[in-house]
Amino acid sequence: MAFFQSPPTVPHPWTSDPALRDYVLSRIPEALRGRVEGELRAVADLAGGELLHLLQTTHDEPTLTQWDPWGNRIDVIELSTHWKRAAEVAATEGLVATGYDKSLGAHARLVQFAKVYLFQPSSNVYTCPLAMTDGAAKTLLTHGSKELQERAVTRLLSRDPKVMWTSGQWMTERTGGSDVAISETEARPNGDGTFGLFGTKWFTSATTSQMALTLGRTVDETGNSRAGGPGLALFYVETRDDAGKLNALSINRLKDKLGTRHVPTAELNLSGTRAIPVKGTGDGIKNITPMLTVTRTWNAVCAAGDLRRATALAVDYAKKRIAFGGPLIDKPLHRQTLAMLEAETRAALVVALRAAELLGREEHDVATPEERDLLRILTPLAKLGTGKQAVVNVSEALECFGGAGYIEDTGLPRLLRDAQVFPIWEGTTNVLSLDTLRAMKNPSSFHALLQHAHTCLQHADVSVQDAAIVAKRAFDEASAWLEATLSQEQGLPALETGARAFATTLVRAYGLALLIAEASRPGSDPTWKPAARTYAKTRINHLDGIFDNDDTAQLFSRPT
Numbered sequence: 001m002a003f004f005q006s007p008p009t010v011p012h013p014w015t016s017d018p019a020l021r022d023y024v025l026s027r028i029p030e031a032l033r034g035r036v037e038g039e040l041r042a043v044a045d046l047a048g049g050e051l052l053h054l055l056q057t058t059h060d061e062p063t064l065t066q067w068d069p070w071g072n073r074i075d076v077i078e079l080s081t082h083w084k085r086a087a088e089v090a091a092t093e094g095l096v097a098t099g100y101d102k103s104l105g106a107h108a109r110l111v112q113f114a115k116v117y118l119f120q121p122s123s124n125v126y127t128c129p130l131a132m133t134d135g136a137a138k139t140l141l142t143h144g145s146k147e148l149q150e151r152a153v154t155r156l157l158s159r160d161p162k163v164m165w166t167s168g169q170w171m172t173e174r175t176g177g178s179d180v181a182i183s184e185t186e187a188r189p190n191g192d193g194t195f196g197l198f199g200t201k202w203f204t205s206a207t208t209s210q211m212a213l214t215l216g217r218t219v220d221e222t223g224n225s226r227a228g229g230p231g232l233a234l235f236y237v238e239t240r241d242d243a244g245k246l247n248a249l250s251i252n253r254l255k256d257k258l259g260t261r262h263v264p265t266a267e268l269n270l271s272g273t274r275a276i277p278v279k280g281t282g283d284g285i286k287n288i289t290p291m292l293t294v295t296r297t298w299n300a301v302c303a304a305g306d307l308r309r310a311t312a313l314a315v316d317y318a319k320k321r322i323a324f325g326g327p328l329i330d331k332p333l334h335r336q337t338l339a340m341l342e343a344e345t346r347a348a349l350v351v352a353l354r355a356a357e358l359l360g361r362e363e364h365d366v367a368t369p370e371e372r373d374l375l376r377i378l379t380p381l382a383k384l385g386t387g388k389q390a391v392v393n394v395s396e397a398l399e400c401f402g403g404a405g406y407i408e409d410t411g412l413p414r415l416l417r418d419a420q421v422f423p424i425w426e427g428t429t430n431v432l433s434l435d436t437l438r439a440m441k442n443p444s445s446f447h448a449l450l451q452h453a454h455t456c457l458q459h460a461d462v463s464v465q466d467a468a469i470v471a472k473r474a475f476d477e478a479s480a481w482l483e484a485t486l487s488q489e490q491g492l493p494a495l496e497t498g499a500r501a502f503a504t505t506l507v508r509a510y511g512l513a514l515l516i517a518e519a520s521r522p523g524s525d526p527t528w529k530p531a532a533r534t535y536a537k538t539r540i541n542h543l544d545g546i547f548d549n550d551d552t553a554q555l556f557s558r559p560t
C-alpha cells in the first residue's frame with residue numbers, strides 16, 4: 001500500500017490550551033467565570049470551526065476597482081469572502097466591545113484580549129482593522145468631544161454587524177512610518193472649524209473602514225506651519241459622506257504585501273479631505289499615543305496567538321508523523337524543538353496578557369501607581385518581544401514539517417508570511433527599543449518592572465528556583481549595564497547603541513519571571529513548571545550581543 005501522510009489538524013483553540021485557560025480563569029472572579037468561559041468557548045468554536053474552514057477553503061483576496069464602465073472614478077475595494085464573515089463574527093463576539101464592557105470591570109481587557117488571541121489565527125488578520133478600531137475608540141474617549149464620542153465611539157463599540165464601524169489609522173507617509181514628525185500632509189482650515197487634508201498616506205490598512213484617525217500639519221490662513229511633531233494635529237476623518245461618496249480621497253493602489261494578503265492596505269491621496277481636529281491644532285503625535293498603546297497590545301496578543309497556532313500544528317503533526325521507526329514526538333531531539341516552541345509560546349502569552357490586564361486595571365482606575373508605570377514600559381517591551389518571537393518560532397514550527405512546511409496549500413507558509421508583520425507594524429523592534437528608553441525617562445517605570453519581577457521571583461516554587469536565578473541574574477546584569485552606560489561620558493549614544501539588547505533582555509527576563517509566577521501559583525496547571533524551566537534555558541540575556549561602535553562604523557566607513 002502506498003504511503004499517504006495524515007495532515008495536521010488544528011486542535012480546539014480553547015480546550016487544547018491549558019496555559020490560556022488557566023491564566024485567564026484563575027484571574028476571573030467566580031461569579032463571572034461561567035460567563036467568561038462561555039464567551040471564550042464561543043470564539044474558539046468559530047476560530048476552530050467555521051472561520052478555520054473558510055480560511056482553508058476560500059482563497060480570494062481583496063480587489064480594487066478604480067473606474068466604473070463609464071469612466072467615473074469609483075475606487076471600490078471588494079473584501080475577501082473570509083473577511084466578510086470575520087467582520088460579522090468580530091462584531092457579534094464583541095472583539096472590540098468586550099474591552100469596554102463595564103460588567104467585566106477591570107477584567108474587561110483580559111477577557112477581550114483572550115478572545116483576540118483565540119480569533120487571530122483564523123481571522124486572516126482581520127485583527128488589523130479591529131486593533132485600529134479599538135485604538136480609535138480609546139483615543140476619542142481620551143481626547144474627543146462629546147459629539148465625536150456619540151457619533152463614532154458608539155458605532156466602533158457596537159456588537160451589531162450592521163451598525164459597527166471600523167477605523168483606520170493613517171499615520172505612515174512616503175517619508176516613512178517611524179519618524180512620523182516629518183510627515184508632509186497639510187491641514188488647511190476650511191473656515192468652519194474643519195480642515196481640508198492634502199497629502200499622501202502611504203500605508204493605510206483597513207481602507208474600507210468608515211472612519212480614520214490621522215495626522216496633518218496645520219497651516220494657518222497666511223500659509224504658515226510649524227515644523228516637526230508639535231506642528232502635526234490629530235484629525236478625525238469619515239471616509240465617505242451619507243450618499244457613499246468618498247471624502248475627497250482616492251486610492252492609488254493596493255499594496256502588494258509579503259503577507260497579511262487579506263488586509264486591503266492601500267495608498268491614499270487626500271485632496272481636501274474634510275477632517276475634524278480631535279484636540280487642538282498641534283501635538284498630534286502625543287495625542288495619538290493612546291491609539292499606539294492599544295494597537296501595540298493587539299500586536300503582542302496576535303503574535304502570541306499565531307505562535308500558539310504554529311506550535312499546536314507542529315505538536316499535532318509530531319504525534320502523527322512516523323519516521324525512523326516511531327512518531328516524531330517520541331524522538332528526543334525533535335521533542336527539544338517542540339519544547340522550545342511551547343516555552344516561547346507561553347512566554348509570549350503571559351507577557352502579552354499581562355499588558356492586557358494592566359491596561360484593564362488602568363482604565364478602570366484600580367491600577368496602583370506602580371502598575372501604571374509598569375504598563376508604560378511593558379507595552380513597547382511586549383510588542384517588540386512577541387514580534388520577534390513570532391517570526392523566529394513560526395519559522396521553527398514550519399521546519400518541523402520538513403518540505404510540507406514549505407508548500408503553499410498546506411496553509412503553513414502563510415503563517416510565516418503573516419508573522420513577519422508583527423515586528424514591522426506599529427513600530428519596528430528598534431523604534432520600540434527606543435520607546436522603552438523614552439518610557440524610562442520616568443525612572444519609576446523601570447523600577448516598577450524590576451519590582452514586579454522581584455515579587456514574582458521571591459515567591460518561586462522550589463521546583464523553579466534555578467529558573468528564578470536565571471531571571472534574577474538577567475535583571476541584575478541589565479541594571480548594571482544601565483548604570484555603567486549612563487555613567488560614561490558618551491552615556492546617551494551608548495544607551496541607544498544597546499537599546500535593543502537591553503529591551504530584549506528585559507522582556508525575556510520578565511517573561512521568565514511571569515512563567516515562574518504561574519508555576520508557583522498554588523493549584524496552577526502543572527505544565528507551567530516545565531515551561532518555566534525550559535524557557536530559562538533559552539537565551540534570556542542579550543546584553544552580550546552589543547557590537548562595538550568602532551566596528552559598526554568601520555563596516556560602513558562612517559564616523560564613530
Ligand code: MFK
Binds near residue numbers: 431438
Ligand atoms: C496588519 C497589516 C499591516 C499591513 C502592513 C503595514 C506595514 C507597515 C506600515 C507602517 O508604517 S506601521 C508604522 C506605524 N508607525 C508607528 O507605529 C510609529 C513609529 N514611531 C514611533 O513610535 C516614534 O517613537 C514616534 C513617532 C512616537 C516618535 O515621534 P517623536 O516626534 O520623535 O516623539 P517625541 O517627541 O519623543 O514624543 C512626542 C510626545 O509623545 C512626547 O510627550 P511630551 O511632549 O509630553 O514629552 C512623548 O512622551 C509622547 N510619546 C511618544 N511615544 C509615546 C508617547 N507617550 C506614550 N506612549 C508612547 N509610546
